[in-house]
Amino acid sequence: MTQLGYAAILLALLAASGGASAALWGARTRQPRWTRRAELALFATAGLVALATSILLFLLLSRNFQVQYVYAHTSTYQPTLYVISALWAGQEGSLLLWLLLLCAITVFVLLQKSRWPTALWPYALATLAAIQAFFALLLVALQNPFVELAIQPLEGAGLLPALENPGMLLHPPILFLGYALYSVPFAFTLALLASGPLQDHTRASSLSLARKWGLVAWLFLGLGILIGAWWAYVELGWGGYWSWDPVENASLVPWLVGTAYLHALLVQERQGALKRWGAALAIAVFLLCIFATLVTRGGIITSALHGFSQSVQPIAYYLLVFMATIIVLSAVLFYRQRQALNDEQEPENLLTRESTLLLSILIFVGLAAAILVGMVFPNLAQALRGVQMELGTAFYARVFTPLGLVILFLLGFCTLLGWRETRWQKLWQTLRFTVMAALVLVGALVVLGVRQPLALLACALIAFAAGGIGVAFARSVLQRSRLRGEAPLRAAVGLFRAGRRRYGGQLVHLSILLIALAIVGSSLFKSEQSVTLARGAEARVQGYTLRYEDLAMREEPGKQRYIATIGLYQGQARVGAVKPEKNYYTNVQDFVTEVAIHTTPRQDLYVALNAIDSTGVASFRVSIYPLVVWLWVGGGLLLLGTLVALWPTPSRHVEDADGA
Amino acid sequence: MRVTNRSMPSSKQWRLVVGGAVVVLTIAFLVFSSMRGAAVYALTIAELKTRVPSIYGQGVRVGGTIDGESIAWDATTRLLRFTLIDGAARLSVAYQGTQPDMFRDGAQALVEGKLQRSGTFEASKLLLKCPSKYQAAATATATR
Numbered sequence: 124m125t126q127l128g129y130a131a132i133l134l135a136l137l138a139a140s141g142g143a144s145a146a147l148w149g150a151r152t153r154q155p156r157w158t159r160r161a162e163l164a165l166f167a168t169a170g171l172v173a174l175a176t177s178i179l180l181f182l183l184l185s186r187n188f189q190v191q192y193v194y195a196h197t198s199t200y201q202p203t204l205y206v207i208s209a210l211w212a213g214q215e216g217s218l219l220l221w222l223l224l225l226c227a228i229t230v231f232v233l234l235q236k237s238r239w240p241t242a243l244w245p246y247a248l249a250t251l252a253a254i255q256a257f258f259a260l261l262l263v264a265l266q267n268p269f270v271e272l273a274i275q276p277l278e279g280a281g282l283l284p285a286l287e288n289p290g291m292l293l294h295p296p297i298l299f300l301g302y303a304l305y306s307v308p309f310a311f312t313l314a315l316l317a318s319g320p321l322q323d324h325t326r327a328s329s330l331s332l333a334r335k336w337g338l339v340a341w342l343f344l345g346l347g348i349l350i351g352a353w354w355a356y357v358e359l360g361w362g363g364y365w366s367w368d369p370v371e372n373a374s375l376v377p378w379l380v381g382t383a384y385l386h387a388l389l390v391q392e393r394q395g396a397l398k399r400w401g402a403a404l405a406i407a408v409f410l411l412c413i414f415a416t417l418v419t420r421g422g423i424i425t426s427a428l429h430g431f432s433q434s435v436q437p438i439a440y441y442l443l444v445f446m447a448t449i450i451v452l453s454a455v456l457f458y459r460q461r462q463a464l465n466d467e468q469e470p471e472n473l474l475t476r477e478s479t480l481l482l483s484i485l486i487f488v489g490l491a492a493a494i495l496v497g498m499v500f501p502n503l504a505q506a507l508r509g510v511q512m513e514l515g516t517a518f519y520a521r522v523f524t525p526l527g528l529v530i531l532f533l534l535g536f537c538t539l540l541g542w543r544e545t546r547w548q549k550l551w552q553t554l555r556f557t558v559m560a561a562l563v564l565v566g567a568l569v570v571l572g573v574r575q576p577l578a579l580l581a582c583a584l585i586a587f588a589a590g591g592i593g594v595a596f597a598r599s600v601l602q603r604s605r606l607r608g609e610a611p612l613r614a615a616v617g618l619f620r621a622g623r624r625r626y627g628g629q630l631v632h633l634s635i636l637l638i639a640l641a642i643v644g645s646s647l648f649k650s651e652q653s654v655t656l657a658r659g660a661e662a663r664v665q666g667y668t669l670r671y672e673d674l675a676m677r678e679e680p681g682k683q684r685y686i687a688t689i690g691l692y693q694g695q696a697r698v699g700a701v702k703p704e705k706n707y708y709t710n711v712q713d714f715v716t717e718v719a720i721h722t723t724p725r726q727d728l729y730v731a732l733n734a735i736d737s738t739g740v741a742s743f744r745v746s747i748y749p750l751v752v753w754l755w756v757g758g759g760l761l762l763l764g765t766l767v768a769l770w771p772t773p774s775r776h777v778e779d780a781d782g783a
Numbered sequence: 784m785r786v787t788n789r790s791m792p793s794s795k796q797w798r799l800v801v802g803g804a805v806v807v808l809t810i811a812f813l814v815f816s817s818m819r820g821a822a823v824y825a826l827t828i829a830e831l832k833t834r835v836p837s838i839y840g841q842g843v844r845v846g847g848t849i850d851g852e853s854i855a856w857d858a859t860t861r862l863l864r865f866t867l868i869d870g871a872a873r874l875s876v877a878y879q880g881t882q883p884d885m886f887r888d889g890a891q892a893l894v895e896g897k898l899q900r901s902g903t904f905e906a907s908k909l910l911l912k913c914p915s916k917y918q919a920a921a922t923a924t925a926t927r
Contacts, residue, residue: 481803482806485803486810493813501825512822513822513825514821515822515842515908517817518818518821521813521821522813522814522817525813526810711885715885731881742858744861
C-alpha cells in the first residue's frame with residue numbers, strides 16, 4: 124500500500140516533468156502534437172496524485188499506525204471528520220494536498236482549453252506542469268507521507284486539541300486552494316511574457332480569463348484568512364482573531380498583493396495601462412504564496428520569531444531555489460518584453476479613477492511590503508547586525524492603522540471619479556451626500572458617547588464610502604426607472620442583473636467596509652475582566668448579569684470535559700446561557716480551554732473558564748468584543764459579492780461598460 | 784474616446800512619477816518610524832542580566848523553563864507570577880493576564896516585555912510550547 128502510494132508520487136513527478144518539457148517543446152517548435160502530449164501527461168499526473176491522496180486517506184481512515192504519518196496525526200478515538208482532516212495536519216500531507224489542488228485546478232484549466240489564446244496555451248501548460256513537478260519533487264525527495272515505522276504502535280498520537288475544531292476542516296484546504304489558484308494567473312502571465320508579441324492577448328477576452336482566475340484565488344485566500352481568524356477567535360482562547368503572527372501575515376501578504384493585482388487588471392482592461400503592474404503583481408502574488416509555504420514549513424522565519432530551537436528545514440532550500448528560479452526567469456522575460464509592456468495610455472490627470480486606482484495599488488503593495496519587512500526583520504537583524512531581535516505587534520498596528528484609513532478613503536473616493544477625466548459637477552453632486560453621511564454618523568456617534576478620534580475618523584470614512592456606493596446605486600436606479608418607466612424596485616433588480624460584475628464588486632467593497640467596522644469596534648472598544656464565582660453566585664459585567672449555574676464533568680474518549688453553565692440575564696430577563704469548558708486531554712496531558720461566546724449584533728460576550736478549584740469555585744475571564752459578528756457577516760458578503768461578479772454573463776449581454 | 788498619447792506633454796507624466804515617489808517615500812518613512820520602539824531583542828536570561836542597566840525600558844524576549852513551585856496566580860488582580868529557569872540563571876516574571884493552556888512545571892515559555900529595576904520581568908506577552916513530540920503547531924499563544 125505504502126509502496127504504491129510512493130510509486131504514484133514518483134510517477135507523478137515523472138509525468139509532470141515530462142509534461143512540462145513536452146509543453147515547452149511544443150511551444151518552441153509550434154507543434155501542437157507535443158502540446159497534446161503535455162495535456163495527456165497532466166491528466167495522468169492528476170490521476171496519480173489523486174491515487175496517492177486516496178491511499179493516504181485510506182491509511183488514515185483504517186488507522187494504520189505503522190505508517191508514521193498516520194501514527195503522528197490520528198488516534199482510534201478520533202472522530203472520522205478529524206481523521207480526514209489529518210490529511211492536512213502534517214507537513215507531508217499538506218504538501219500532498221497542495222499538489223492535489225494544483226492538479227485539480229490544472230484539470231479544470233485543461234477542460235477550458237478553448238478559452239485560452241492558442242499562443243499562450245503551451246507556455247501556460249508548461250508553467251503549471253513545472254509547478255506540479257516541483258511539489259511532487261518535494262514529496263519524493265523530502266516529505267514522503269508513506270514512510271513506515273519499524274513496529275506497529277497500538278495507538279496513534281492523535282490530533283492536537285486546538286486542531287479539533289471545524290476551522291481545521293475548512294481553513295487549511297481553503298487557504299491552500301487560494302494559494303494553488305494563484306498559479307493560474309501566474310501561468311497566464313508567464314505565458315504572456317514568453318509567447319512573444321502580446322498586443323492581442325492583453326485585450327479584454329484574455330484579460331477576463333486572468334481576472335476570473337485572479338478573483339477566484341483572491342476569494343478563496345480571503346475566505347481562508349477569515350476562517351483562520353474565526354478559528355483563532357473561538358479556539359485559541361486569548362480573545363483575538365488576529366495577532367500579527369508570521370503564519371497569519373504570510374497569508375495576508377499575498378492577499379493584499381492579490382487585491383492590488385485585481386485593481387491593476389481593471390485599469391489594464393479599461394485603459395490598456397498598468398500592464399507592467401499587472402504582470403509583475405501576478406508573479407509577485409504567486410511568489411508570495413510559495414513564500415507563505417516557506418514561512419509555515421521552512422523554519423526560517425518561525426525559528427527566529429518564536430525562539431524555539433526549530434532549525435531551518437531542508438525544504439526551505441528547495442523553496443528558496445524555486446523562488447529564485449521564478450524571479451530570474453520572470454526578470455529575463457520582462458526584459459525581453461520591455462517594449463510590448465509599454466502602456467497604450469498613461470494616466471494623465473491625477474484626479475481620475477485610473478490615477479486613484481494606481482494610488483490604491485501602491486498602498487496595497489506598500490502595506491504588504493511593510494508586513495513583509497516586519498516578518499523578515501529578525502533575519503535582517505541577524506544578517507546585518509548579528510543581533511537577535513524582532514518587531515513587536517506594535518509595529519504592525521502602527522503601520523496598518525494609517526494605511527488602512529487611506530484605503531478606506533480611497534475605497535469611497537475612487538469610485539466617485541470618472542475614467543480619463545472627472546466632471547466636477549457630477550463629483551460634487553455625490554460628494555455632498557457622502558460627506559453629509561459621514562458627518563451625520565460622526566455626530567450621532569459623538570452624541571452616543573464615542574469620543575475616540577481614531578474610531579470617529581474610521582467610522583466617518585466607512586460612512587463616506589458606503590454612502591458613495593449607495594448614492595451611485597440609487598441614482599442609477601432612479602435614472603433607469605425614469606427612462607424605462609419601471610418601478611424602482613424592479614429597476615434595481617434589472618440594474619443589478621445587467622451589471623453583475625460592477626455590482627458584485629460594490630458588494631465586495633461593502634463587505635470590506637463591514638469588516639473594517641468590525642475591526643474598529645472590536646479593537647478599539649474591547650474590555651475584559653476576571654470574575655471568580657462560587658456555584659449559584661452572580662456577577663455583573665457591562666449590563667449583563669452572569670449566574671454561574673452549574674459545573675458538569677463528562678468523560679469522553681481521549682478527554683475529560685469540565686463544562687460550566689453560566690446563565691446570562693439582562694435585567695430580569697434571561698437572554699441566554701454560555702457553556703465555557705476546560706478539558707483535560709490525555710494525549711497532551713494537560714487542560715485545554717474551550718471558550719463560549721454569546722453573540723449579538725452589537726457585541727460578543729466572550730467567556731473563558733480559567734480555573735476550577737476543588738470546591739467548584741471557578742474563575743472566568745469575561746470579555747466584551749463589540750461588533751465582531753460583522754467580521755463574519757462581511758466574510759459572507761465577500762463570498763456573495765465575488766460570486767455575483769464571477770457569475771458568467773449570458774453572451775447576449777455586453778459586459779457592463781463601467782466595470783467596478 | 785481614446786486619444787493617442789504619444790505626444791502627451793511629459794510634465795503630466797512627471798507629475799505622476801513625483802506623486803508615486805511621494806507615496807512610496809511616505810510609506811517607507813512610516814515603516815521606519817514604526818520600527819522605533821517596536822524592536823524586541825531576543826536574549827537569554829544570562830545575557831539579560833549582563834546588560835543591566837542599559838536594558839531597562841527596552842523590549843526584550845526571553846525564554847526558559849517554568850519552575851512549577853514558583854507559580855502564583857492572583858485571580859482578583861489577574862496577576863500571574865512565576866520563575867523562568869535557563870541553566871543556572873533564574874528570572875522572576877510578572878504577567879498581567881490569565882494562565883494560558885499548557886502552563887505548568889517544566890514547560891518551555893517565552894516572555895516578552897521589559898525588565899524592571901526591581902529585577903522582576905514585566906511580561907506583556909506569554910508564549911508556551913508544550914515540550915512533547917508536537918511541532919510548532921503546539922505553540923499555544925497568549926497575547927494581551
